[in-house]
Amino acid sequence: xxxxxxxxxxxxxxxxxxxxxxxxxxxxxxxxxxxxxxxxxxxxxxxxxxxxxxxxxxxxxxxxxxxxxxxxxxxxxxxxxxxxxxxxxxxxxxxxxxxxxxxxxxxxxxxxxxxxxxxxxxxxxxxxxxxxxxxxxxxxxxxxxxxxxxxxxxxxxxxxxxxxxxxxxxxxxxxxxxxxxxxxxxxxxxxxxxxxxxxxxxxxxxxxxxxxxxxxxxxxxxxxxxxxxxxxxxxxxxxxxxxxxxxxxxxxxxxxxxxxxxxxxxxxxxxxxxxxxxxxxxxxxxxxxxxxxxxxxxxxxxxxxxxxxxxxxxxxxxxxxxx
Amino acid sequence: xxxxxxxxxxxxxxxxxxxxxxxxxxxxxxxxxxxxxxxxxxxxxxxxxxxxxxxxxxxxxxxxxxxxxxxxxxxxxxxxxxxxxxxxxxxxxxxxxxxxxxxxxxxxxxxxxxxxxxxxxxxxxxxxxxxxxxxxxxxxxxxxxxxxxxxxxxxxxxxxxxxxxxxxxxxxxxxxxxxxxxxxxxxxxxxxxxxxxxxxxxxxxxxxxxxxxxxxxxxxxxxxxxxxxxxxxxxxxxxxxxxxxxxxxxxxxxxxxxxxxxxxxxxxxxxxxxxxxxxxxxxxxxxxxxxxxxxxxxxxxxxxxxxxxxxxxxxxxxxxxxxxxxxxxxxxxxxxxxxxxxxxxxxxxxxxxx
Numbered sequence: 090x091x092x093x094x095x096x097x098x099x100x101x102x103x104x105x106x107x108x109x110x111x112x113x114x115x116x117x118x119x120x121x122x123x124x125x126x127x128x129x130x131x132x133x134x135x136x137x138x139x140x141x142x143x144x145x146x147x148x149x150x151x152x153x154x155x156x157x158x159x160x161x162x163x164x165x166x167x168x169x170x171x172x173x174x175x176x177x178x179x180x181x182x183x184x185x186x187x188x189x190x191x192x193x194x195x196x197x198x199x200x201x202x203x204x205x206x207x208x209x210x211x212x213x214x215x216x217x218x219x220x221x222x223x224x225x226x227x228x229x230x231x232x233x234x235x236x237x238x239x240x241x242x243x244x245x246x247x248x249x250x251x252x253x254x255x256x257x258x259x260x261x262x263x264x265x266x267x268x269x270x271x272x273x274x275x276x277x278x279x280x281x282x283x284x285x286x287x288x289x290x291x292x293x294x295x296x297x298x299x300x301x302x303x304x305x306x307x308x309x310x311x312x313x314x315x316x317x318x319x320x321x322x323x324x325x326x327x328x329x330x331x332x333x334x335x336x337x338x339x340x341x342x343x344x345x346x347x348x349x350x351x352x353x354x355x356x357x358x359x360x361x362x363x364x365x366x367x368x369x370x371x372x373x374x375x376x377x378x379x380x381x382x383x384x385x386x387x388x389x390x391x392x393x394x395x396x397x398x399x400x401x402x403x404x405x406x407x408x409x410x411x412x
Numbered sequence: 413x414x415x416x417x418x419x420x421x422x423x424x425x426x427x428x429x430x431x432x433x434x435x436x437x438x439x440x441x442x443x444x445x446x447x448x449x450x451x452x453x454x455x456x457x458x459x460x461x462x463x464x465x466x467x468x469x470x471x472x473x474x475x476x477x478x479x480x481x482x483x484x485x486x487x488x489x490x491x492x493x494x495x496x497x498x499x500x501x502x503x504x505x506x507x508x509x510x511x512x513x514x515x516x517x518x519x520x521x522x523x524x525x526x527x528x529x530x531x532x533x534x535x536x537x538x539x540x541x542x543x544x545x546x547x548x549x550x551x552x553x554x555x556x557x558x559x560x561x562x563x564x565x566x567x568x569x570x571x572x573x574x575x576x577x578x579x580x581x582x583x584x585x586x587x588x589x590x591x592x593x594x595x596x597x598x599x600x601x602x603x604x605x606x607x608x609x610x611x612x613x614x615x616x617x618x619x620x621x622x623x624x625x626x627x628x629x630x631x632x633x634x635x636x637x638x639x640x641x642x643x644x645x646x647x648x649x650x651x652x653x654x655x656x657x658x659x660x661x662x663x664x665x666x667x668x669x670x671x672x673x674x675x676x677x678x679x680x681x682x683x684x685x686x687x688x689x690x691x692x693x694x695x696x697x698x699x700x701x702x703x704x705x706x707x708x709x710x711x712x713x714x715x716x717x718x719x720x721x722x723x724x725x726x727x728x729x730x731x732x733x734x735x736x737x738x739x740x741x742x743x744x745x746x747x748x749x750x751x752x753x754x755x756x757x758x759x760x761x762x763x764x765x766x
Binding site for chain 2: 265296297298300301340341342343344347371372373374375412
């Protein structure tokens with residue numbers, strides 16, 4: 090391993106075999122800090138390159154130093170040259186040491202780094218031991234398949250997962266939704282308040298609704314209630330809630346209809362404040378909960394009279410029949 | 413009979429196969445541990461028929477998109493217990509502890525009872541064995557038409573051959589590689605003529621375009637094929653699966669529309685169609701069945717809520733034990749199956765599985 094002055098034109102930077110540009114999302118780059126440091130001291134440390142069997146130099150570490158040298162119209166740069174015989178696992182370890190903060194900034198970056206190592210044909214057992222375990226992923230049989238699923242998500246969507254720091258499980262759940270749908274959800278990110286669970290719920294219900302009704306996303310967007318929602322001036326939070334509700338109604342028409350009927354029957358009773366009727370909204374359990382909240386003992390008798398009235402009894406019976 | 417599938421002696425170190433690859437081969441294994449147990453789907457909020465299962469086969473050559481095996485088997489290899497005598501020994505020991513009780517024992521929990529019969533001959537061996545038992549009935553449940561080996565046997569009325577039945581539309585879209593409905597019905601007619609009792613399982617009923625006419629036509633075709641008086645039991649159930657299965661189905665069968673229906677999670681951690689939908693499907697099928705079957709036929713819902721029984725049949729058994737007793741009573745009164753007239757209290761006192 091030697092430090093040499095090598096011609097900048099001979100260095101593969103973006104095309105380097107070890108370039109992470111397609112694999113890692115960066116956090117806010119602090120360019121000015123580096124430039125100031127370069128202005129004050131110049132380039133202190135040599136960059137690291139790997140020399141392949143065709144004598145090409147693949148940049149391993151020092152992208153910003155290389156950029157600075159190019160900006161200053163340098164023709165050569167000092168570089169530590171790793172020989173062709175360097176094991177790929179050593180190179181991956183080196184890159185991990187140098188870029189640990191960026192790689193570990195988000196789960197998607199960790200996944201993509203593993204995918205990057207995998208793309209260099211690093212043996213799977215090494216990845217499981219040297220990357221998965223330090224990254225706190227559970228190494229199991231289907232792990233690489235899961236990584237691939239996540240890596241195949243649309244880039245814009247992965248960036249969103251990076252910004253929101255979604256977990257492995259959250260991202261994996263999202264991989265089961267059609268790309269077209271995920272891209273539409275990302276288009277809504279400025280007008281809706283999207284968390285991982287909200288995304289998953291909306292995507293899941295919308296996917297099922299569209300499939301069942303033989304519709305596509307454009308058909309959905311042109312439905313009057315959806316158009317009206319997105320044309321409205323509601324705040325993102327309210328808009329999100331309304332969208333969730335509308336999609337739920339479309340995906341669960343029978344359930345929604347039954348629950349609406351029951352709610353109507355409960356509302357018609359005009360029960361005093363403090364008396365609550367609740368039921369299993371999935372309609373699975375034939376069961377009604379009647380609860381009483383009381384703060385004034387004088388109201389006790391009135392509440393009991395209401396609950397034991399024939400009207401309430403009849404209504405409860407008819408609700409139970411619905412369940 | 414020649415077969416494309418080869419029987420291979422299983423090696424303990426054989427590589428674990430995934431669900432689909434495992435369907436291509438067939439390994440023989442020896443029985444390990446207990447093979448006979450109760451049906452694994454027991455849950456107190458749902459009424460269970462308390463059938464017993466004999467795990468004689470693991471995995472199945474068919475590909476039903478809704479099959480739980482795709483999410484259940486950690487080793488997807490297709491395996492069959494090679495020495496049926498060891499299975500029979502266990503059955504004999506277990507049923508002898510309660511000689512007064514009628515055991516219904518099915519071999520379909522982890523696979524199809526007859527799909528591998530050409531290669532293994534296992535079902536025929538079991539039929540012969542059960543023919544000599546007083547207090548047990550064998551149930552062979554299938555979506556195949558592999559009945560040749562069973563026709564000449566002296567079954568002594570102790571085997572019920574059952575078919576899992578669905579509409580042509582569901583068979584074509586979601587029961588891949590299984591025998592088409594007309595072939596299942598032809599096979600049913602052959603075993604019927606050979607004197608076997610028949611079991612009918614309209615399970616899982618699937619909500620699809622034209623389901624009402626589809627199921628009505630299915631019932632009509634069944635009773636154009638066989639007479640209802642030798643139908644031992646009829647089960648009705650609807651599509652249900654663990655939530656994790658949803659992803660498996662979507663992944664393994666991207667064209668399937670099963671998972672996009674209006675379904676909710678139940679207390680047994682399985683998703684099902686919403687109750688009003690289930691009830692309307694069951695009521696429809698039941699009203700079609702009533703056109704053909706006698707009053708004393710045994711029709712039951714598989715893993716359904718007590719109140720769903722009420723909505724469909726207007727009543728429900730008092731307990732799981734009561735339902736088990738109704739089976740024994742029905743089989744004894746109609747076909748004299750069992751060691752004697754069953755006593756209700758005995759069945760009710762059998763502990764519920766934990």
